[in-house]
Amino acid sequence: MSAAGIYEVGVLLGGAVVLAAGGTVLAARAAGALTEAAGGAMASLGERLEAGQAEWQRRQDCNSEWESAALRVIDRNARIAVLAAECAAVTAGTGRAAPRSLPGPMRLACEIDDLAAWCASADEAIAEVESWLAEAAAIEIGRHLAEAWRIVRPGEAQPEIFSAEKVAEAMRAAAKPRAKPGARPAASSRAADPESLSADVARIVARLPADVAAEDLTAIRRAAEKALVRDLGEARTRLADLRQRVDVADTRAATQRSDAEDAAVMLQALADAADQEGAALKQELSDVVARRRALDPALRARALDRCARIQAAAEQAYLREAVLAAADDLGFEVSADVTTLTGANGRLELSRDDWPEHAVALVLDGGELRSMVFRTEQRDGQDARRVDLEREQDWCDAFEEVRERLAGDGVQVGTRMELRPGERDQVPVTKGGAAPARARRKPKAREREKPQ
Known part of the structure; x- marks a missing residue:
């Protein structure tokens, strides 16, 4: 020493x-x-620390439990921020309001039980709002499919599979874990009737997530129009193109969703940043959450650097x-x-x-x-x-x-070690350094924000 x-x-x-x-x-x-x-x-x-191992382990277990609860809160705060942006977009576009309000963000300044209780309550609200967003997406997808049908087959009765209820049912089925697909009938053996073709189109489009971008949905509607043709050979080619477009849109939505949640997490870390750099970062990250811009590598690097600081x-x-x-x-x-x-x-x-x-x-x-x-x-x-x-x-x-x-x-x-006791020729003197001894202060309590 x-x-x-x-x-x-x-x-x-x-x-x-x-x-x-x-x-x-x-x-x-x-x-x-x-x-x-x-x-x-x-x-x-x-x-x-063999002497205090039991106590040390108890405290680390407590720390780990608190950390786990804190991370659950952080992730739910981020999900709530992303869902709030999605709800605002749906309301602005359709006039429909969410069935319930999402909870406000939770601050990490309470006990484990409070964090866990808030997470349970937040999960209920998140599930209900996610269900409403899925229904809203089904209505919008059904509307696009119906419009595609009217353009390609004017005057013909709309297939029931294009109704919002059927689309919502297909979306729920598509969201479930998929079993190993069996052999599909050869295309040449399938009837080229409108009902079969519309079912294929609806099943493919129903794989879209609820938060698919509006521009992607518009492009997919156009692809669906091309697939709803009477010629079976052309329909097969167009269905393959539709599948590819849906896959691309699904991947893009997943990336945007992940980026939006990352941005929402970083916004929590930057909540108290009031300087010009912090304000600019918060605005850009808010735009990512609202899907108004991408979380490009440069922005991510700047935000992570500020988080690290x-x-x-x-x-x-x-x-x-x-x-x-x-x-x-x-x-x-x-x-x-x-x-x-x-x-x-x-x-x-x-x-x-x-x-x-x-x-x-x-x-x-x-x-x-x-x-x-x-x-x-x-x-x-x-x-x-x-x-x-x-x-x-x-x-x-x-x-x-x-x-x-x-x-x-x-x-x-x-x-x-630099100098052991007694190795210096003379202990430095700092005149006016330490003040004379006085009445002892009471130590300021540290905010642990976790159970002791």
Whole structure:
């Protein structure tokens, strides 16, 4: 251990640090940073804490349960945002309103039971709205099929298979897991009658998802028109083209849906970003959710970079509070907090009531925690040198306890020794550094946002 050294701090994702640091779990989810590797690192850490293994495991199980609940909330928040945009588009196009309102986004600031209860309630609303959107899609698809029939076969009775009810039934059947298809009758053996042809067209088009793009649906209606011809040979070719167009539209809708949900997750992470860059990103991501633009690689990279910065800042803030809380429990208090011009955490100075001439300087910079014992009053002589050595050793011992406390919270702290106690010729003196000892403050409670 070093009395004047750099304590390298590794914040492990997927554990208490991520979850306790407010929105950090959102940024981590957006960036795909919650990995099994992090869980493996935490398990390795637990193996080294043999004395407190049972308690450590209990806390990690609790953290894992909270994390799972938090991720479920994040995903449902994203789905709700996407569904709300789809409902708004349907209402604007048809005048029909959804049967119920979707719940507002859930903030990750409550207990596991509250998160689970909200998810259950949200799932009910999501299922009902998704069913309504599917019905609305069936009506729109049926309308397009009926229009295609009227254009190709004017004056002929519309097949029942093109009704909204039949289309909705076919869409539900298409959404179910498909069994292994059996052999299909040879096209040459099938009758080229309107009923058989319209059934083929309706079955193919019913594979479209409820959120198919309007322009794709229009193109498919035109393809359906071409397929509803009387000539069987031409109809077979046109049906193959229709299938391909439906497959392309389905793939495009799935990509847009996935991108919209990714954008909705990132919007949650950027919720508190009020600067110009953050506002611009939020507007662009909102356009992705509303399907007004694509989540192109450049936009995704910019958003993920901002999410990563939010995550790093949240972890830094949590780590700072965790270090201060642990130090406070060991008798240290903040006697000075110098904020840098860049808005970083800056330099902290810790003092103790029984250290009238010494203090500890801490600088938290990224993943490094720099620490140094210094004098607040100049004094020479052997006795002063002896006290210097005692204070350096005291801090080294104290920081070992700080490390153990942080490890219990899922923060792994490694050290790189620079100078051992007594190796410096003279402990630095910073006049006017630490303030004289005073009445101890009560440590500020940390927001854990998860059960203890």
